[in-house]
Amino acid sequence: MSTRIVVVGGGTAGARLAQRLPVTLLGEEPHAPYNRVLLADVLAGRYAPEVIALPGTREPVRLGVRAVRIDRAARTVECADGSLVGYDRLVLATGSNPVLPPLRGLRGAALPSGVHPFRTLDDCLSLRAVVRPGVRAVVIGGGLLGVSAARALAALGADVVLTQQGERLMERQLDAQASALLRSHVEALGVEVHTECRVSGLRQRDGAVTAVELADGFVLDAQVVVLACGVRPRVALAREAGLSVATGIVVDDALRTSDPYIHAIGDCAEHGGRVYGLAGPALEQADALAELLLAETSTPTGAAPPAHPPCGQSSRGAGRVGTRDGALAGASGPCTDPHHEDDALAVRAQAQEAEAPAKVPSVVPTLPQALGSARAGGTPLAPAERPPTTGAGAGGGGAPAPYTGTRALTRLTLGGPKPFDLAAFGEVTARPGDDVVQLTDATRSAYRKVVVRGDRLVGGVLLGDLAAVGALARAWEGDEALPDEAPLLHLLTHDGGSS
Numbered sequence: 001m002s003t004r005i006v007v008v009g010g011g012t013a014g015a016r017l018a019q020r021l022p023v024t025l026l027g028e029e030p031h032a033p034y035n036r037v038l039l040a041d042v043l044a045g046r047y048a049p050e051v052i053a054l055p056g057t058r059e060p061v062r063l064g065v066r067a068v069r070i071d072r073a074a075r076t077v078e079c080a081d082g083s084l085v086g087y088d089r090l091v092l093a094t095g096s097n098p099v100l101p102p103l104r105g106l107r108g109a110a111l112p113s114g115v116h117p118f119r120t121l122d123d124c125l126s127l128r129a130v131v132r133p134g135v136r137a138v139v140i141g142g143g144l145l146g147v148s149a150a151r152a153l154a155a156l157g158a159d160v161v162l163t164q165q166g167e168r169l170m171e172r173q174l175d176a177q178a179s180a181l182l183r184s185h186v187e188a189l190g191v192e193v194h195t196e197c198r199v200s201g202l203r204q205r206d207g208a209v210t211a212v213e214l215a216d217g218f219v220l221d222a223q224v225v226v227l228a229c230g231v232r233p234r235v236a237l238a239r240e241a242g243l244s245v246a247t248g249i250v251v252d253d254a255l256r257t258s259d260p261y262i263h264a265i266g267d268c269a270e271h272g273g274r275v276y277g278l279a280g281p282a283l284e285q286a287d288a289l290a291e292l293l294l295a296e297t298s299t300p301t302g303a304a305p306p307a308h309p310p311c312g313q314s315s316r317g318a319g320r321v322g323t324r325d326g327a328l329a330g331a332s333g334p335c336t337d338p339h340h341e342d343d344a345l346a347v348r349a350q351a352q353e354a355e356a357p358a359k360v361p362s363v364v365p366t367l368p369q370a371l372g373s374a375r376a377g378g379t380p381l382a383p384a385e386r387p388p389t390t391g392a393g394a395g396g397g398g399a400p401a402p403y404t405g406t407r408a409l410t411r412l413t414l415g416g417p418k419p420f421d422l423a424a425f426g427e428v429t430a431r432p433g434d435d436v437v438q439l440t441d442a443t444r445s446a447y448r449k450v451v452v453r454g455d456r457l458v459g460g461v462l463l464g465d466l467a468a469v470g471a472l473a474r475a476w477e478g479d480e481a482l483p484d485e486a487p488l489l490h491l492l493t494h495d496g497g498s499s
Contacts, residue, residue: 003297006077006087008067008237012036012279013266014093016286018057021293024085025057026077030064031121033057037279039124044152044415049121070241072259089261089293092238092249093286096231096267096277101140104201104213113208115225118149130224133157138212138220140199141228142169144412147186149226151414154189161192161220163199163212173410173424177440178447178461185420185445233268233275248275253402255289265289272405281406291400409473411466420445423469426459426476427451434458437488441465448492455481457491468492 007014010027012035018025027033033054041047069078070090077085098117100106106115116127131137135158139150142164150162162169168179169186183193197218202225203211212220233248244250244258248270255263255271266282269275276282411423428451430436435452446464450457450472457476462469472491475482482491 003293004086004088005091005293005297006085006089007091007093008077009093009095009266009268010061010063011093011095011266011282012054013095013282013286014091015054015057015061016283017091017093017265017290018059018061019055020058020287020290022058023091024059024087025061026065026067026079026085027061027063028066029120029122032061032063034121036119039118039121040148040152042121043118043124043128043149044155045128046415049125052121067237070237070262072241072262075261087261089263089297091289092257092262092264092268093266094234094237094268096233098227099229099232100227101199101229103199105204105209106202112202112204114223115202115209115227117227118145119231127153127224127226128156131156131158134159135223136221137161137224137226138163138222139226139228140212141230142166142193142195143172143228143230144170144410145230146226146228147182147414148412149228150186150191151189151416153224153226154191155415158224159192160190161194161212161222162186163197163214163220164193164195165198167196169193169195173428174422174461175428175449178422178424178428178449178463181445181447181463182420182422185414185416185418188418189414189416231267231277233270233277235268238262238264238268246270246273253404254292255285255403263289263293271403274405276406276408278406278408280408284406285403288400288403295400407477409469409476411469418445420463421466422461422463423466423473424459424461425473426457428459428461435488437492439492450488450491452482452488452491455484457482 005023007023007025010033015033035052038052066080098119137153137158138161153160198215200215201213235245238249239245249264265285409425414420430451438449448462450460
């Protein structure tokens with residue numbers, strides 16, 4: 001391929017594209033691309049850092065290189081070290097930054113000693129270096145990332161307090177009953193949980209954190225504070241270059257920005273009004289873009305890309321796939337929300353079995369392999385979403401299919417004496433007129449619930465017994481009418497009503 005493709009960002013999306021195509025990959029972190037989904041397991045000591053490395057890219061990655069400016073007229077990227085990198089196609093995969101909440105005692109870029117975000121491998125290693133048995137640790141944020149961090153800290157022997165501003169843990173993915181079961185499990189790990197409490201400030205002494213102040217006046221002693229308050233897309237580079245930016249970098253069905261020579265994928269991209277912030281959509285976007293670039297770059301270098309709809313519009317109904325799933329992982333919403341589903345990126349999760357669409361043959365690893373997962377011995381370690389159902393190559397060898405969105409299913413396992421599995425998809429809170437089927441087995445801490453609207457399955461949550469999740473996810477993902485002859489209760493049998 002003679003076309004110069006430059007990718008800015010060595011996270012999940014950028015690394016996946018670099019596995020598919022010969023590109024120049026600029027990675028800001030000093031580490032080779034790694035599986036962010038497994039950071040909590042590195043923190044807990046389950047895996048060494050090198051174990052979570054992603055499969056190698058086709059060309060060497062330029063590590064520790066930060067892009068600081070895009071010259072669209074000259075088609076160059078300026079780096080912090082003064083170097084210029086020319087491109088014919090530029091792909092922004094800049095990811096997202098952790099949100100730093102507006103707290104007293106937390107001002108400016110420098111964090112007090114003992115206060116840690118939990119987003120990168122360096123964050124993880126810094127935390128692991130200071131946590132020891134008996135250390136008092138407070139986790140701010142009770143979403144997926146906060147729950148995962150609290151579990152990892154407890155595994156290291158820390159005295160952990162988990163604070164959540166909302167009414168319940170993982171409130172965007174779970175209903176009240178499922179969240180109560182999750183809370184019971186987390187507390188059984190030795191974690192003290194506080195919900196409906198707002199953190200207002202941090203106390204310090206000699207530049208080190210000593211306590212967390214709550215709005216009601218209560219004070220939590222703390223030697224370590226973990227910020228698990230969601231993420232925000234990194235869009236500064238795109239905005240300064242004059243690209244269209246809303247919450248994320250606005251892209252169309254070809255994942256193009258407002259500049260036809262620049263694309264965006266992953267956490268930084270906004271497609272059809274949605275910022276996914278999850279590994280599954282990032283991988284699908286990378287695969288779709290790989291096929292689109294292969295098709296485009298068959299034209300002479302420098303030729304104008306094909307015409308495409310204005311950014312923000314979709315040729316096949318922007319965001320049609322996944323627009324029914326309300327507030328599940330992958331739903332749009334302010335990325336400053338402390339309970340934003342982007343937290344799922346730091347959770348160890350289990351792979352979903354699915355029939356993948358036909359794709360152009362390649363040597364690229366499968367979804368679990370691409371995320372550094374290990375399926376041998378029945379130990380699935382893939383990300384918190386099932387493989388997507390739309391994207392490149394869906395036409396089976398014809399023109400590359402446009403990216404039309406992703407439906408994301410969240411699935412995770414929390415360790416402990418009794419491992420705790422959960423899965424959630426779509427809308428788990430019923431609307432008036434919806435049918436709800438629910439089964440509970442308190443003795444096994446098992447809970448299953450699905451929501452049916454008309455003749456469509458619109459959401460569900462399963463805890464403990466996940467045998468039916470594959471068939472349920474396929475029924476939800478396909479958005480097809482449920483059979484009239486099957487009772488709704490049959491949806492919660494082990495085959496999900498597929499027999």
